[in-house]
Amino acid sequence: MDSWYYATAGGQGQGQGPVPASQLRELHARRVIGQDTLLWRDGMAEWQPLAEVAAEIGLPGSTPPLPAPGPYAAPQAAPAAPPAYAAPAVPPVETHLVWAILTTLFCCWPFGVVAIVYACKVDRRRAEGDLAGALHASRMARMWATWSALVVVIGLAAFMFIGLLGNV
Incomplete structure (x- = not known):
């Protein structure tokens, strides 16, 4: 297998490639890619760091790859497109910005x-x-917006209570 893909800088988007192992060795020698650069080739389940597949590529100081299968090996399928590399997803966090703005305008600024x-x-x-x-900031935004609204509600209730006492 001599068609490799490598992840672009920062691991964003699709990989670069296909490139032969010889070009990967050259990129490694020029320090364009490092031991933590993610690589993929047809037959691999997921992207792997260069350090884990260095022997297969033939980088100096690594153990040689296993020999190719014999003449009776099952035929291999056509190369598939590499799986897209995606950074670990960070779940969305509620900002409460709209609520904070509304309580600033209509409640306790x-x-x-x-x-x-x-x-x-x-x-x-x-x-x-x-x-x-992010979760802490979200909780704090919700708490301060709630207190801003509650100050107005408590103030209106106190004002109405004082008004009722004045009529008695």
């Missing part, structure tokens, strides 16, 4: 502003891969 600040942190932390930080 100091608490609403704090809710907006936390809501803006959610997507940035999620994009950085900090799922725990």
Whole structure:
């Protein structure tokens, strides 16, 4: 098998290739690809780091690959397209930004502003891969927006109660 694919910088999108093993050895020698570069060829279930398939490619210092199957081996299917390499998916996290903006405009604006600040942190932390930080910022945005709304509800209830006491 001499048709290899390698993942592009940052592991984004499809891989580069097909390229022969000799070109992979050359890319490795020029330090274009490293031991953690993901590689794939027909017959592999998933992308593998270069370090795990170095022997098969014939990189110096690695053990030689196993010999090819004998003349009675089953015929091989035509090469398939490489599976798309995708970075691990980070689940979506609710920002509560709309709720934070509405409570800022119609309720207690100091608490609403704090809710907006936390809501803006959610997507940035999620994009950085900090799922725990994104979830924390989401909870804080929801809490501050809730308090902003509750301050108005409690204030209106107190105002109505004082108004009722004044009529008695």
